[in-house]
Amino acid sequence: QQPVQSPQAVILREGEDAVINCSSSKALYSVHWYRQKHGEAPVFLMILLKGGEQKGHDKISASFNEKKQQSSLYLTASQLSYSGTYFCGTLTGGGNKLTFGTGTQLKVEL
Amino acid sequence: DAGVIQSPRHEVTEMGQEVTLRCKPISGHNSLFWYRQTMMRGLELLIYFNNNVPIDDSGMPEDRFSAKMPNASFSTLKIQPSEPRDSAVYFCAITQEGGGNTGELFFGEGSRLTVL
Numbered sequence: 001q002q003p004v005q006s007p008q009a010v011i012l013r014e015g016e017d018a019v020i021n022c023s024s025s026k027a028l029y030s031v032h033w034y035r036q037k038h039g040e041a042p043v044f045l046m047i048l049l050k051g052g053e054q055k056g057h058d059k060i061s062a063s064f065n066e067k068k069q070q071s072s073l074y075l076t077a078s079q080l081s082y083s084g085t086y087f088c089g090t091l092t093g094g095g096n097k098l099t100f101g102t103g104t105q106l107k108v109e110l
Numbered sequence: 111d112a113g114v115i116q117s118p119r120h121e122v123t124e125m126g127q128e129v130t131l132r133c134k135p136i137s138g139h140n141s142l143f144w145y146r147q148t149m150m151r152g153l154e155l156l157i158y159f160n161n162n163v164p165i166d167d168s169g170m171p172e173d174r175f176s177a178k179m180p181n182a183s184f185s186t187l188k189i190q191p192s193e194p195r196d197s198a199v200y201f202c203a204i205t206q207e208g209g210g211n212t213g214e215l216f217f218g219e220g221s222r223l224t225v226l
Contacts, residue, residue: 032213032214032215041201041217041218041220042201042215042217043217044214044216087152091213095166096158096160096213100145100154103153
């Protein structure tokens with residue numbers, strides 16, 4: 001079953017912060033985050049492998065709450081280049097079957 | 111660098127015609143995936159291969175869809191006969207082989223299919 005993301009869409013002014021949430025109905029082994037710009041392929045942002053793990057690069061970070069079967073992506077001091085659709089991808093068992101979430105459209109404006 | 115080449119980039123065809131989409135990994139990989147993306151259903155996994163062997167094809171919509179991976183450098187996704195509801199962007203993706211494998215998916219640029 002597809003993970004559910006919230007919000008579905010968000011509009012920010014440059015410099016504002018945002019949080020994107022990803023919830024699964026199944027136990028999670030790992031969570032991936034990807035960003036897709038219009039007309040392009042999804043691009044990997046980061047992977048979280050353990051419950052409680054937090055990661056970040058630049059001003060984008062993420063956390064993984066294994067018990068709650070949730071992950072959150074944090075974007076701080078947003079830039080125009082952050083615009084796109086963000087997807088979480090979850091692994092819920094052995095193997096490589098990565099299931100993507102419903103997506104969150106993010107638009108950053110001046 | 112890991113990468114995938116897909117062809118064709120765009121295809122417009124009529125209902126009932128056979129469609130073949132191609133994927134060529136240009137680097138070593140462990141697994142190869144076919145995803146379909148539509149506005150309504152998002153990114154759906156159709157099938158994936160490990161070491162050229164199909165592992166999970168539970169996402170393949172119906173018998174009209176088939177996928178093959180005859181060798182490590184090539185995979186095809188075939189739709190026969192095609193229907194308008196098959197219109198979508200089809201992505202091929204790989205995970206990189208070796209010690210650098212973090213599970214990251216490297217996507218091709220996609221094949222946009224329109225069935226009239």
